Amino acid sequence: MSTRKLVVIGAGMASGRALEHLFEAAPGQWDVTLFNAEPRGNYNRIMLSPVLSGEKSYGEIVIHDDDWYAQHGVTCRFGEKVLSIDADAKLVEGEKGVVPYDKLLIATGSTPFIVPLPGHDLDGVIAYRDLEDTNRMIDAAATPGARVVVIGGGLLGLEAAAGLRLRGMEVTVVHLMGHLMDRQLDESAGFLLRKSLESRGIDIRCGANSKEILGENGKVRALLLDDGTELSCDLLVMAVGIRPNIALAKEAGLATGRGIHVDGQMITSNADILSVGECIEHDGAVFGLVAPLYDQAKVAAQTLLGTHATFVQKQLSTKLKVTGCDLFSAGDFAEGDGREDIVFRDPGRGIYKRLVIEGHRLIGAVMYGDTADSNWFFGLIRDGTDIDDMRETLIFGPAYQGGASADPLSAVAALPPEAEICGCNGICKGTITDAIAGGATDLGAVRAQTKASASCGTCTGLVEQLLQVTLGDAFQMPAAQPICGCCDLSHEDVRRLIKAQELKSQEAVWQELGWKTRNGCHVCRPAVNFYLLADWPLEYRDDPQSRFVNERKHANIQKDGTFSVVPRMWGGITTPAELRAIADAAEKYAVPTVKVTGGQRIDLLGVKGEDLPGIWADLNAAGLVSGHAYSKGLRTVKTCVGTDHCRFGTQDSTGLGVKLEQILWGSWTPHKVKLAVSGCPRNCAEATCKDVGIVCVDSGYQVGVGGAAGMDVKETERLGDAATEQEAIDLTVAFIQLYRENAKYLDRPYKWVAKVGLDWVKARVVDDLDERARLIAAFDLSQSIYRKDPWAEEAKRAPAFQPVADLTLEAAE
Amino acid sequence: MSWIDLCAIDDIPLRGARRIKTAQGCVALFRTGDTEVFAAADRCPHKGGPLSEGIVHGQSVTCPLHNMVFDLTTGQARGEAMQIQTHALRIEDGRVLIDGAKLRARSAA
Ligand code: SRM
Numbered sequence A: 001m002s003t004r005k006l007v008v009i010g011a012g013m014a015s016g017r018a019l020e021h022l023f024e025a026a027p028g029q030w031d032v033t034l035f036n037a038e039p040r041g042n043y044n045r046i047m048l049s050p051v052l053s054g055e056k057s058y059g060e061i062v063i064h065d066d067d068w069y070a071q072h073g074v075t076c077r078f079g080e081k082v083l084s085i086d087a088d089a090k091l092v093e094g095e096k097g098v099v100p101y102d103k104l105l106i107a108t109g110s111t112p113f114i115v116p117l118p119g120h121d122l123d124g125v126i127a128y129r130d131l132e133d134t135n136r137m138i139d140a141a142a143t144p145g146a147r148v149v150v151i152g153g154g155l156l157g158l159e160a161a162a163g164l165r166l167r168g169m170e171v172t173v174v175h176l177m178g179h180l181m182d183r184q185l186d187e188s189a190g191f192l193l194r195k196s197l198e199s200r201g202i203d204i205r206c207g208a209n210s211k212e213i214l215g216e217n218g219k220v221r222a223l224l225l226d227d228g229t230e231l232s233c234d235l236l237v238m239a240v241g242i243r244p245n246i247a248l249a250k251e252a253g254l255a256t257g258r259g260i261h262v263d264g265q266m267i268t269s270n271a272d273i274l275s276v277g278e279c280i281e282h283d284g285a286v287f288g289l290v291a292p293l294y295d296q297a298k299v300a301a302q303t304l305l306g307t308h309a310t311f312v313q314k315q316l317s318t319k320l321k322v323t324g325c326d327l328f329s330a331g332d333f334a335e336g337d338g339r340e341d342i343v344f345r346d347p348g349r350g351i352y353k354r355l356v357i358e359g360h361r362l363i364g365a366v367m368y369g370d371t372a373d374s375n376w377f378f379g380l381i382r383d384g385t386d387i388d389d390m391r392e393t394l395i396f397g398p399a400y401q402g403g404a405s406a407d408p409l410s411a412v413a414a415l416p417p418e419a420e421i422c423g424c425n426g427i428c429k430g431t432i433t434d435a436i437a438g439g440a441t442d443l444g445a446v447r448a449q450t451k452a453s454a455s456c457g458t459c460t461g462l463v464e465q466l467l468q469v470t471l472g473d474a475f476q477m478p479a480a481q482p483i484c485g486c487c488d489l490s491h492e493d494v495r496r497l498i499k500a501q502e503l504k505s506q507e508a509v510w511q512e513l514g515w516k517t518r519n520g521c522h523v524c525r526p527a528v529n530f531y532l533l534a535d536w537p538l539e540y541r542d543d544p545q546s547r548f549v550n551e552r553k554h555a556n557i558q559k560d561g562t563f564s565v566v567p568r569m570w571g572g573i574t575t576p577a578e579l580r581a582i583a584d585a586a587e588k589y590a591v592p593t594v595k596v597t598g599g600q601r602i603d604l605l606g607v608k609g610e611d612l613p614g615i616w617a618d619l620n621a622a623g624l625v626s627g628h629a630y631s632k633g634l635r636t637v638k639t640c641v642g643t644d645h646c647r648f649g650t651q652d653s654t655g656l657g658v659k660l661e662q663i664l665w666g667s668w669t670p671h672k673v674k675l676a677v678s679g680c681p682r683n684c685a686e687a688t689c690k691d692v693g694i695v696c697v698d699s700g701y702q703v704g705v706g707g708a709a710g711m712d713v714k715e716t717e718r719l720g721d722a723a724t725e726q727e728a729i730d731l732t733v734a735f736i737q738l739y740r741e742n743a744k745y746l747d748r749p750y751k752w753v754a755k756v757g758l759d760w761v762k763a764r765v766v767d768d769l770d771e772r773a774r775l776i777a778a779f780d781l782s783q784s785i786y787r788k789d790p791w792a793e794e795a796k797r798a799p800a801f802q803p804v805a806d807l808t809l810e811a812a813e
Numbered sequence B: 001m002s003w004i005d006l007c008a009i010d011d012i013p014l015r016g017a018r019r020i021k022t023a024q025g026c027v028a029l030f031r032t033g034d035t036e037v038f039a040a041a042d043r044c045p046h047k048g049g050p051l052s053e054g055i056v057h058g059q060s061v062t063c064p065l066h067n068m069v070f071d072l073t074t075g076q077a078r079g080e081a082m083q084i085q086t087h088a089l090r091i092e093d094g095r096v097l098i099d100g101a102k103l104r105a106r107s108a109a
């Protein structure tokens, strides 16, 4: 049989595999010329990461060496780029001359996408694609103390970052999205990955937008972020994505979209030209992992051999090749009807698993920390297995699929004796059941004897289940009062653990404290958001999406969906100019109701959501700021006229009220906080039923706390007497900070004081002067962030208050 | 199907929502994940609460007025015999598209 001429453009992983199939099935049938722009033949590109980290050498990742090419008579034109294809004349033009073909295989792979930031062409800005890039990175790491910034927290970027860190570089990863590997992982797995990379000394910045690459003498010097941060670096690696390399094919007149269009036989729009690899587009999809490319290679070889075969797209899975970061992701997390999540977390061991179920099938899985069962789950996804019978125990993996009952306790019962229950103390099931058999019949006794659940406490539920499994009806499950269905912990426990374990993000809380849902619910999210911002004012950023609408919109929602707007009137004092501005705003925005509130200020009720930024801007212009009539924070400080005008006044109650309001405004608290200052015991400001109420007397100030006049009515209790105005302020601020640090979300001060006892409060706020000073300093630190007008900030984001699109015309067509 | 381009996915805050106006009233777009968005009527069947102002969690939203929870994949209220209309969406190159044919068909009906 006469040999036919096959020209191949690109000696990458896809074409390499196609040639293997071809030579195996029909040796000598094809006379192959192989072009490659890289000055070498086919190597295992995937393994560049172990080369970078030093775990492998280039020699170990070569797939086809000189002998292999010689043995199969391949004419190698390595280091020579193909310039053009003449599809009519069936010629390929390389840099060193023209070659005719009978069949052409295009396998040009893809090119890394370079974000066109100013400075992207500076020396020292590179991508991560081939051996040259890898060697460049290895060279840069040779200088002690060298710094690198990696843009892109996806698979490639993180492999580059981890490899460079192993080589001793100072590494910063800049990622646009909120969590790492956002295409493959959800927030929780992304959080664990981040934690693990950070523990290796890699600096990670998520939600960070790059603005400009700064240079010096033509060489990269630093990356400038949107927020003004400058990250200095000697090398900048861009790993933000790839684009199919289609230029040649497009110029040759082949049909292209995102990639080179091919049919199921890998034939392009020209019958004599085939294409495989990352450069193609098949049925709307493009590819970035080798598994499908190998399937394509097999089909292409068969097409060349004249056998009919068809390429079918399959489910893909991802793993990260960073030693010690065990993660796995497969299947589909995109939107769809009727999907259900199963989540399993083992905080002690840093394990997170999430399964996505649709109908009777598993369609997606994300795992971190323990990926031992990943292949089994991947099989269920790929084969579309009906999982109904194992739904309840599915998450525990194949070991528990005995077809047994779906009782959740049976999963615990099925655990082998050596299964670890308490991650903190390394206590396994056997130790605990032995203790139970030896007479430890309640949680406290098990804790005392084995230490299980005595540290972070998150395995408490498991220990209790073991007690129940072992003792049966003899064990009464305690009725702990968890925050909500998302977790097993009480508010108090969550607060304690946030401090003790230094949890500084919601993702950290969900993972480390064993949340059972993906990202909480409307009950726990606002609470956790408050605890985090109260405990870590500098590190944690308030999350508006975890706030009830009133606090997110900085206005009270009304029953008809409109809002009310209440500007602050410090201590109940106003001016004609302020009143005029309020009147003007009320008229301009056609406010239906203007009302004097029970809190000594004016409420504009019935404002449309779209008008909020406008009315705020107008009020701001007159010096009026948000009254926080909507917040779990400082509301009003009511005052009476005091010594300024009243014949009985003993101290400047109005002045003190204004001062307190100016110190306290903007702070977030577990529930709302209201104050009042009365100028004498006649108490016209009703101070004795407030959260903090001060009554002025001849000798100074009586500071009372824990009053109530809402659903409960209760008189304040005396926290202490202050001789000076400053001392009255100090006692108030210290009390409120102690409340912020310790109370359960949605406990007003009177409820919290009843729980901890007034004596406990007094010991810290009144008697211990060091603690009082610490509380005041902590409050001031928090206020350095929060004492500002949210209306002024929000008014700048006016478009966010409008509908994002208007289809009224479209839909009426 | 005819797909209408609405906005960039990043115009909707993560675990937040935005509204669009249509001839049949407002439709809310809920972003439950980085690349996961659902569309449903913005009006709570209980007492008309604006669902786009609710807290978005998992694949659900909680009405801001009286805390009824809706499953965005089906529109079904949790534990109540109430339902909101959902709409098909598509995400393409970071843009959110809605099925316009369906919106039109319903207004014609
Ligand atoms: C506007 C105002 C009534 C008025 O017209 O005067 C008002 C209006 C509301 N109050 Fe009030 N309270 C107002 C003074 C009070 C007072 C009197 C006071 O502040 O001196 C009290 C009793 C003192 C207290 O705080 O306990 C009061 C006790 C409550 C309570 C019960 C709190 C409790 O712990 O028992 C609630 C419900 C809650 O907070 O959970 C509440 C809740 C509400 C809400 C926010 C209900 C809601 O969530 O939608 C009302 C908003 C109406 C709206 O659409 O804007 N409002 N509310 C007053 C605003 C004062 C201000 O200038 O900020």
Ligand SMILES: Cc1cc2nc3c(=O)[nH]c(=O)nc-3n(C[C@H](O)[C@H](O)[C@H](O)COP(=O)(O)OP(=O)(O)OC[C@H]3O[C@@H](n4cnc5c(N)ncnc54)[C@H](O)[C@@H]3O)c2cc1C
Residues within 6 Å of the ligand: A009, A010, A011, A012, A013, A014, A015, A035, A036, A037, A038, A045, A046, A047, A048, A049, A080, A081, A082, A083, A107, A108, A109, A110, A128, A129, A130, A156, A159, A245, A248, A276, A277, A278, A279, A287, A288, A289, A290, A291, A293, A319, A321
């Ligand atoms: C660091 C790294 C880690 C990776 N890790 C994984 C992983 O863990 N798992 C996984 O599945 N995938 C991984 N990938 C992706 C995988 O390597 C690619 O999917 C695969 O290599 C693509 O094969 P290909 O043959 O289509 O293209 P390539 O392997 O890129 O080959 C294309 C070749 O064509 C040449 N070429 C282009 N244009 C011309 C021209 N005009 N003339 C001549 N020659 C030309 C190029 O020089 C190149 O050598 C990784 C990639 C990188 C860079």
Ligand code: SF4
Residues within 6 Å of the ligand: none
């Ligand atoms: S008393 Fe009741 S009805 Fe009146 S404003 Fe307060 S919460 Fe609303």
Ligand code: FES
Residues within 6 Å of the ligand: B044, B045, B046, B047, B048, B049, B063, B064, B065, B066, B067, B068
């Ligand atoms: S209006 Fe939505 S729950 Fe009442």
